[in-house]
Amino acid sequence: MKLVKSKRPNHNTPLAYLMTAIVLTSCTPAANDGWEPLFDGETLTGWQSVGGEAPYAIEDGAIVGTMTAETPNSFLITEKEYGDFILELDVKLEGETTNSGIQTRSHLDKEANNGRGRVYGRQVEIDPAPRAWTGGIYDEARRGWLYPLDLNEGAKSAYKKDTFNHIRIEAIGNEMKTWVNNVPVAYVIDTIDATGFIGLQVHGIKDETLAGKKVYFKNIRIQTENLKPQDFPSGIYAVNLTPNDLSAYEKQNGYELLFDGKSPAGWVGAYNDSFPEKGWEIKDGTITVLPSDGSESTNGGDIVTVDEYGAFDLSFEFKLTERGNSGVKYFVTLSENNTGSAIGLEYQVLDDERHPDAKMGRDGNRTLASLYDLITAKKTPRALRKIGEWNKGRVVVQPDNTVIHYLNGEKMLEYKRGSEAYKKLVSESKYQKWDNFGQAETGHILLQDHGDRVSFRNIKIKRL
Incomplete structure (x- = not known):
């Protein structure tokens, strides 16, 4: 803008000061809105490559990583570490069977990968595959999936293929939230990693036909001060890894602890x-x-909630010992007058590899996370945790009697209480002798004593 000199010689009047101030203000850049660029569009200053050998380059103002055969996961990481932040960027990924991610508060094992280093820490997934888990939260090279998108089915359609997608990540205190194209996706409350670097992943590939596929990152910016969290709507499941704790968000959504x-x-x-x-x-x-001796209810016996529940969302963590056997039952009425364990629909808790019960029943319907003796859990290797590690179970019973079992955030099975298909399954099971088995309007939640050491924690429920 050109400054026009006033025709009046006296520039010491208040009006002249005001006009000059207006002109000068219009010539200066807009006030800092708190965002800082992490990428200048021209150089990789402030970043370093670690892990695999996939190359990173700059094309048309974007960082471009190229998938490369015979190399592990590659990362371009910030030289600076960050604690609380809000990060936004745009990402485009070529191919429909490829994969990428954005590391947050992550770390580097410098000795791994023959000195190239191995990145570990929480990652926001970029996933164009049919499972559509973009925006989910994965713990790279450590704990595995924390928030698969089976936990938020409605967000699976947020990602758009073959174009740039806008990603927003909030990491404030112990809470991490993600958005994809302004759609809220994942919410994790974690207990580790208060600080760490940010990284851009080029995933390793086993299919050599994917070599040469690219992932693009641009418009990368961050806020680290005066952070203002974006509203996260109610009704989205939050993974809270703090034992026996309810976050403010969970309380607002109606959850209560069943074990303090x-x-x-x-x-x-x-x-x-x-x-x-x-x-x-x-x-x-x-x-x-x-x-005790591995038998049902021969020591302390089963325990049940004092309260009864109808439609509900139940979460719990469990830890098995070798050959361990237990279960979480629901719609337990205590009206059958049977011996042994009380009767109810059962989320099986079992060491599938070592306990003989896994090979009984039909088609694996007595294995971990199955609806015991009725429906087999469709598990993938990634959904399993080692014996001695904590697993996350979840049972959701909708008001229309649709029931879903989850294991470590992944959907295992779905059925509808009282349906013809359900009744047929019951008629072919050990429960056939009980009328209307599993169809009570309400019932207790039960933790089973099967004579093996099994631990539980983080048991919480929401009435639906």
């Missing part, structure tokens, strides 16, 4: 008015059934 980590409050022995005096242990934030 310290006491048996809210639980009693099945067919009893009090908590068992033996056979169960509450210690270090866990509630554990103690080992």
Whole structure:
């Protein structure tokens, strides 16, 4: 803008000062809105390549990584580490069977990969494959999937193929949230990694026909001060990895703890008015059934919630020991007057490799996460955790009686209570002798004593 000199010689009047200030203000850049660019569009200053050998280059103002055969996952990482931040960028990925991701608060094992280093930490997934998990949260080279998009089916359509997609990531305190093209996707509350670098991934490839496919990153910017979180709508499932804790978001969405980590409050022995005096242990934030002889309810016996539930969203964590067997049952009415474990629909908790029950029943319908003796869980290797590690189970019963089992965030099975298909399954099972098995309007939640050491924690429920 050209400055026009006033015809009046006196520039010391208030009006002259005001006009000059207006002109000068219009000539200066807009006030800083808190965003800082992480990429200048021309150089890779502030970034370094680690891990695999996939090359990174700059094309038309974008960082471009090229998939390369016979090399592990490659990363371009920031030289600076970040704590709390809001990160936005645009990403485009070639191909429909390729993969990429954005590392957050991540770290580098410098000795791995023959000195090239191995990146580990939370990653926001970029996934054009049919499963459509873009925006989900994966823990690279460490814990595996934290938030698969089976937990938020409605967000699977947010990603658009063969074009740039806008990604927003908020990492504030222990909370991490993601958006894809302004659609809210994932919400994880974690207990580790307060700081770390940001990284751009070129995934390793096993299919050599994918060599040469590219991933593009541009408009990369970050805020680190005066952060203002974007509203995250209610009703989206949040993964809270803090044991026996409810976040403010979970409380607002109606969740309640069924185990406080310290006491048996809210639980009693099945067919009893009090908590068992033996056979169960509450210690270090866990509630554990103690080992006996591997039989049903011969030590402390099953425990059940005092309250009953109809439609609900139940989450729990469990840890198996070798050859361990237990279960989480629901719609337990305690009306069957049977011996052994109380009767109810059962989410199977089992060491599939070592416990003989895994080979009984039909077609694996007594394996981990199955609807015991009725429907087999369709597990993938990635959904499994090693014995001795914590697993996340979830059972959702909708008001229309549709029931879904999840294991570590992945959908295992779905059925509808009371349907003809369900009744047929019951008629072919060990439950055929009980009328209307599993069809009560409400029932207790049960943790099973099967004579093996199994621990539980982070048990929470929401009435639907």
